[in-house]
Amino acid sequence: MKATTSRLALLALAVLMLGATTSGTVSITMPTVTVPLKPGPGMEVVNANCRTCHSAAYIYTQPRLNRAQWTAEVAKMKAAYGAPIADSDVNTIVDYLIAQNGKP
Amino acid sequence: MTLDRRGFLAGATAAALASTTGSEAIAASPTTVMLPMENGTRPLVAFPQKRPLLMLSPRPPLLETPFHIFDEGVLTPNDAFFVRWHLAGIPTTVDAATHRIHVHGMVKRPLSLSVSDLRTQFKPVEIVAVNQCSGNSRGLFSPRVPGGQWDNGAMGNARWTGARLTDVLARAGLKDGVRQIRFHGLERPVLSTTPPFIKALSLDDIFDNGDIIIAYEMNGAPLPLLNGYPVRMVVPGWYATYWMKMLSDIEAIDTIDDNFWMKTAYRIPETPGNTVTPTQTGYKTVPINKMTVRSFATNVHDGGSVHAGSQMIRGIAFDNGSGIKAVQFSSDGGTTWRNATLGADYGRYSFRRWEVAFAAQRGKSYTLACRAIANSGETQTSIPVWNPAGFLRDVIETYKVSVS
Numbered sequence: 015m016k017a018t019t020s021r022l023a024l025l026a027l028a029v030l031m032l033g034a035t036t037s038g039t040v041s042i043t044m045p046t047v048t049v050p051l052k053p054g055p056g057m058e059v060v061n062a063n064c065r066t067c068h069s070a071a072y073i074y075t076q077p078r079l080n081r082a083q084w085t086a087e088v089a090k091m092k093a094a095y096g097a098p099i100a101d102s103d104v105n106t107i108v109d110y111l112i113a114q115n116g117k118p
Numbered sequence: 119m120t121l122d123r124r125g126f127l128a129g130a131t132a133a134a135l136a137s138t139t140g141s142e143a144i145a146a147s148p149t150t151v152m153l154p155m156e157n158g159t160r161p162l163v164a165f166p167q168k169r170p171l172l173m174l175s176p177r178p179p180l181l182e183t184p185f186h187i188f189d190e191g192v193l194t195p196n197d198a199f200f201v202r203w204h205l206a207g208i209p210t211t212v213d214a215a216t217h218r219i220h221v222h223g224m225v226k227r228p229l230s231l232s233v234s235d236l237r238t239q240f241k242p243v244e245i246v247a248v249n250q251c252s253g254n255s256r257g258l259f260s261p262r263v264p265g266g267q268w269d270n271g272a273m274g275n276a277r278w279t280g281a282r283l284t285d286v287l288a289r290a291g292l293k294d295g296v297r298q299i300r301f302h303g304l305e306r307p308v309l310s311t312t313p314p315f316i317k318a319l320s321l322d323d324i325f326d327n328g329d330i331i332i333a334y335e336m337n338g339a340p341l342p343l344l345n346g347y348p349v350r351m352v353v354p355g356w357y358a359t360y361w362m363k364m365l366s367d368i369e370a371i372d373t374i375d376d377n378f379w380m381k382t383a384y385r386i387p388e389t390p391g392n393t394v395t396p397t398q399t400g401y402k403t404v405p406i407n408k409m410t411v412r413s414f415a416t417n418v419h420d421g422g423s424v425h426a427g428s429q430m431i432r433g434i435a436f437d438n439g440s441g442i443k444a445v446q447f448s449s450d451g452g453t454t455w456r457n458a459t460l461g462a463d464y465g466r467y468s469f470r471r472w473e474v475a476f477a478a479q480r481g482k483s484y485t486l487a488c489r490a491i492a493n494s495g496e497t498q499t500s501i502p503v504w505n506p507a508g509f510l511r512d513v514i515e516t517y518k519v520s521v522s
Contacts, residue, residue, distance in 0.1 A: 040343050041211040042166035047176040067206055067308045071175040077156045077262035087264055094378060096311025115157065 049074065056110030063099050063107060064091070078117040084108050151184065153269040154420065155257040167342040169197045174266060178203035179344060183271040188434055189416035192461070192469050193246070194274035196337055201344045202251050202272060202358070204315045204379075207306030212364065214340075214348035219286075219332065223300075223369035226291030233334055233348050240281035240289075243331050247354040247467035248275045248436045249361055252384060252406050256508030261396055263508040270414060275436070275469040278352045280333035283324060286368070295372040296321055301351055304364035317360050318375035319353070323407070327439075329354045329467070332365060354467035355408050355439035357509075359384050380405055386509050393503040408438035410512035411498055413445050413472070413490035423522040426480040433458075433488055434469040440494035441466035447474040451485035452500060452514065458488070466493075478521045486517040 049071040051057050064070070079087070085108050091097040092104075099107065151160045151172050162170035165179060174180035181201040187194060214233045221229040231239075251272035256265050266272075287299070298318045305315050324330060333341070333352045341347040346363025353360040359379075375381075385403035386392045394401060413435035418424060424431075435442045441463075446455040461471030478484065489498040502513040 038215060039211060039213040040340070040347050042343050044179070044210060045163060045165060045176065047163055047173070049176065067312065069175045069177045071173075071180075075157055075160075075174055075267045076264055077257075077267070079264060083264060094382060095307075095313070096309055098309070098311065 052114060054110055054113050056106040056113075059103050059106045060110050063097060063103060067095070067097065073111060073115055076115060078115055079111070080117050081108065081112055084111040084116055087111075153257060153267075155267060155269070156262070157267070158257065158269070165201065165344060167197060168201070168344065169195075171198065171200070172269075172271065174268065178206045178208065180266055181344075182268055183274060185269070185271050185414075185416070185419070187271075188414065188469075189432060192434070192464055192471050193276055193337055196276070196339055196342050196345065199249075199274040199276065199336075199342070199345055200251065200272045202266070203305060203344075203363075205305050205307045205312065207308055208344075209304050209364065210343070212304070212343060212347055217348050217364075217366070219349065219365055219368060221286060221290045221368045221370075223371055224293040224296045225287075225370050226293060227289070229286070229290050231286070236281045236286075236332060236334055236349065240285045242279055243282050243329075244277060244279045245329055245331065245352065245354060245467060246275065246277045246464040247329075247352055248273060248409070248469060249352075249358045250274075250409055252357040252359050252509050253507070255511035258511060259504060259508045260502070261504075263506055265508050273358075275434075275464075276336050277338065277464075278331060278333040279335035279338075280331035280349070280352060282328070283330040283332060283351075284328055286332065287324070287370075290370075292321075292370055296370045297373060298371050298375050299324060300367075300369040300371055300375055300377075301360070301362040301365060302367035302369075303346070303350075303362045304366050313378035315379055316375070316377050317362060318371070318377075318380050319360060320374075327353070327355065329439075355437075357406050357409055359406065383507075384509075385507065387505050391503060392505060392510055394505055396504065396506075406509055409436070410503075410510050411435070411437035411442075411490050411492045411494075411496045412512050413442075413488045413498065414515055415486060415488055415517055418486060418517045418519055420517045421519075422517070423520045424476070424478045424484070426478055426521050428475060428477045430473045431458075431476045431486065432471065432473045434471055435488075435490035436467075436469050437490070437492035437494065437496060439467050440492045440496070442470040442490055443493045444491045445470075445472040446489050446491070447472075447476070448487040448489075449476055449484050451516065452487045452489075455489070478519075480521050483518065483520045486519060487514055489514045 160172040163173040164170045172182035183200045187198045219231045254272040257267035300318045351362040388402040415433040417432045445458040458472040458474035491497045498514045
């Protein structure tokens with residue numbers, strides 16, 4: 015049973031490698047890498063609204079942005095990218111972003 | 119262990135990084151790199167078909183090429199080539215046998231082409247060309263701007279093989295009145311309310327640049343899935359935003375495309391040098407298009423060292439297709455310049471390698487610099503371009519080095 019499983023695995027691997035060298039099927043498995051949000055007021059709102067579409071790395075790799083800049087980013091996510099952010103959640107999200115990676 | 123901006127050993131530990139970024143990625147990443155910018159810590163993570171690259175984001179994947187790779191050869195290896203997706207809906211399984219490229223819209227003969235059709239029914243064209251993200255080097259802007267915070271490694275140079283776009287369009291037969299061709303791939307938004315990633319090129323630009331191909335090979339091999347397997351657009355001389363990955367749809371239209379990714383995103387100021395001041399408003403913008411001329415040293419890095427005595431300083435240069443006429447080198451911060459020797463010519467859209475002899479005196483420090491001059495006459499200056507989206511960086515690169 016075990017031998018059969020490993021032969022099947024080898025066969026699967028061979029098919030994958032064939033795919034990679036000719037013009038067949040290529041399958042990849044994305045690494046299970048996530049960038050977690052750090053605790054703070056509003057984290058759950060940010061988690062529910064922002065991480066649907068993108069990693070929290072989008073927050074932490076930005077330079078420290080001021081309130082006007084983070085507000086503009088959230089507005090862009092709503093207006094341009096169609097994020098279903100409730101108007102009542104915008105300030106909570108902006109406050110969290112400033113606390114995490116902002117400046118006055 | 120941490121690597122500094124150019125992949126050289128520095129200090130710090132992964133654990134220390136984890137405490138400052140809270141990133142679980144660190145567990146899977148023995149090393150991190152410190153890019154020369156605020157919040158510039160990047161874990162090195164190996165994605166499928168890729169060696170460890172600087173991870174800007176895992177989802178959608180944004181992966182930067184460590185800069186020392188560019189010192190190793192004129193072509194960037196497929197497994198080291200940078201990765202940039204806009205939307206997280208990326209197919210992780212792609213079957214080249216069933217994949218189709220639909221050519222439709224204002225055409226006389228709509229087509230549904232397989233990869234095999236592209237290979238067998240059209241003359242193969244091979245071209246070496248630089249693929250550079252519009253936002254390459256955005257993290258070096260001053261003042262900083264929001265967006266993907268790349269150092270200089272969101273670029274690569276590959277030998278692409280594919281069918282000429284103009285041959286495919288000729289097969290379909292464009293109707294009178296076509297103004298633009300729109301391109302779409304398999305990348306999908308997570309939300310139905312997010313604009314799908316669609317780009318467009320004007321017909322004049324397509325026929326001016328007869329070198330646009332639909333590529334099915336990259337450096338003689340299939341494209342890595344994360345670089346657009348099974349086929350992607352190659353638009354030599356133009357920024358990578360037009361190089362549609364997993365190309366599946368070509369549409370001829372009689373309008374100027376006004377989708378978000380053309381009308382709102384990827385715009386540059388229509389001002390002299392495409393530069394503005396941070397407080398400037400009221401200027402017109404145009405879609406980003408051809409790349410600016412750039413050059414880099416690849417075997418020294420800013421803040422690094424050189425050894426005493428004579429040595430060769432090496433680097434790369436490229437522009438948008440006029441070709442590199444000369445690269446000049448300075449060891450006094452740009453006061454005096456002398457010509458470097460250009461390496462083999464891989465074509466006018468390729469990286470052009472250069473090297474120059476340099477003698478370093480023990481105990482001194484130097485500000486090295488390089489600048490490229492294109493056949494078009496365009497050259498680099500010491501004044502950085504600034505625009506709010508962080509595009510078109512092309513300033514003369516300088517490298518402060520001490521003598522070890």
